[in-house]
Amino acid sequence: MTPQPHDDLTGARVLITGGAGFIGTALRGALAAAGARPALLDSLSAYGPTTLTLLGTGTDDPHLTVGDINDEPLVRRLVANADYVVHAAAHSSVHGCTTDPQTAVRSNLAGTDTVLRAVAAARNVRRFVLLSTAQVYGHGAPHTPRPEQAGVFTEDQQLDPLNIYANSKLWAEGHTRQLLSVAEHDFTILRPFSVYGPGQVPKKGAASWVVAQFTMYAALGQQLLLNNGGRQIRDFIFRDDVADAIVRCLTIPAAAGRTLNLGTGAQTSVREVAEHVRRHFPNAEIVDAPRVAQDPLGACADTTRMQAVLDWSPSVGVGDGIDRYVQWVRHAPNAIPDWMRAETSNSRINAWRSPAPVPL
Numbered sequence: 001m002t003p004q005p006h007d008d009l010t011g012a013r014v015l016i017t018g019g020a021g022f023i024g025t026a027l028r029g030a031l032a033a034a035g036a037r038p039a040l041l042d043s044l045s046a047y048g049p050t051t052l053t054l055l056g057t058g059t060d061d062p063h064l065t066v067g068d069i070n071d072e073p074l075v076r077r078l079v080a081n082a083d084y085v086v087h088a089a090a091h092s093s094v095h096g097c098t099t100d101p102q103t104a105v106r107s108n109l110a111g112t113d114t115v116l117r118a119v120a121a122a123r124n125v126r127r128f129v130l131l132s133t134a135q136v137y138g139h140g141a142p143h144t145p146r147p148e149q150a151g152v153f154t155e156d157q158q159l160d161p162l163n164i165y166a167n168s169k170l171w172a173e174g175h176t177r178q179l180l181s182v183a184e185h186d187f188t189i190l191r192p193f194s195v196y197g198p199g200q201v202p203k204k205g206a207a208s209w210v211v212a213q214f215t216m217y218a219a220l221g222q223q224l225l226l227n228n229g230g231r232q233i234r235d236f237i238f239r240d241d242v243a244d245a246i247v248r249c250l251t252i253p254a255a256a257g258r259t260l261n262l263g264t265g266a267q268t269s270v271r272e273v274a275e276h277v278r279r280h281f282p283n284a285e286i287v288d289a290p291r292v293a294q295d296p297l298g299a300c301a302d303t304t305r306m307q308a309v310l311d312w313s314p315s316v317g318v319g320d321g322i323d324r325y326v327q328w329v330r331h332a333p334n335a336i337p338d339w340m341r342a343e344t345s346n347s348r349i350n351a352w353r354s355p356a357p358v359p360l
């Protein structure tokens with residue numbers, strides 16, 4: 001089925017799995033603004049009621065179905081009522097997947113399979129969009145002349161997933177291509193880089209989501225820990241830009257069957273983020289910490305294909321985006337989770353150093 005141009009979403013029913021999450025809730029807002037009718041499916045496994053309220057959802061949300069993507073009858077019923085499906089549900093942190101691989105397999109592999117088979121069987125779905133991740137690139141091309149130097153990740157380069165999360169997403173990409181190609185179904189795979197912005201609440205034990213972490217720890221008067229000295233390079237893309245890109249991606253014909261990076265093309269080191277946050281919290285102490293295993297050295301997105309296919313570029317630069325995040329935390333101090341208040345620098349470093357062993 002060929003999607004219509006991107007301004008034709010009026011009245012379209014869009015199912016967002018993981019719709020109560022950080023990206024899902026932003027997408028829901030962008031879709032509503034475009035005249036679409038978003039429906040959310042989420043197990044509410046990632047966040048407590050306070051965060052969900054800040055994200056504009058919760059158990060009393062009339063557009064949210066609380067359920068698991070492994071619940072096949074439920075998924076089939078919701079997919080049967082959708083014109084588009086965006087698959088954002090995932091056990092979505094590196095640390096979470098490393099310490100609980102069974103949940104990673106259940107949500108990111110088995111759950112993705114359930115959603116994909118429902119889409120393949122439905123004739124009403126015009127396009128399926130998978131949110132993969134830039135983590136599939138790992139440290140980058142193994143043959144770069146200076147592997148310690150950050151560069152640019154291009155969609156067709158060799159992939160090098162370094163952890164269970166990245167592996168699960170790479171599998172989801174392949175499964176999407178295989179199942180939906182056989183079913184002659186339209187799909188697009190997106191690889192978001194480091195998404196950040198208001199609404200983001202860190203997950204316990206995770207070393208990622210540094211804009212949120214640094215801001216909240218600085219607000220609490222705690223140290224900003226730079227694993228590996230903060231030399232890792234990231235490409236920070238603002239949450240609202242990601243939502244805009246996904247909305248465009250749903251109906252642009254040229255996106256059919258494509259795999260697209262979702263980034264800004266700008267390189268920012270983790271240390272630069274900490275230093276920018278410290279401008280708002282001059283007393284914040286920046287401290288070097290040991291490297292976290294399985295944390296990619298990183299690079300920025302080659303955005304050539306994204307810009308050409310979507311005819312779009314992100315609008316929020318990282319400095320402006322961090323400023324907006326800091327303002328959000330200042331206005332919503334209850335966004336800082338209680339577990340963060342109880343942390344010490346040592347407890348954080350220990351969590352990074354020793355993820356629980358994989359259960360045998």
Ligand SMILES: NC(=O)c1ccc[n+]([C@@H]2O[C@H](COP(=O)([O-])OP(=O)(O)OC[C@H]3O[C@@H](n4cnc5c(N)ncnc54)[C@H](O)[C@@H]3O)[C@@H](O)[C@H]2O)c1
Pocket residue numbers: 017018019020021022023024041042043044045046047067068069070087088089090091092106107111131132133134191192193194195196
């Ligand atoms: N945030 C980022 O920087 C980033 C970067 C690249 C890719 N992604 C991907 O984008 C997607 C959305 O990310 P996010 O930042 O909003 O994460 P998130 O954790 O905020 O949202 C994921 C949502 O999925 C739900 N979920 C998890 N397992 C489920 C299951 N079995 N059934 C139903 N719902 C389930 C969670 O409750 C959560 O609300 C994820 O697939 C993630 O891997 C995120």
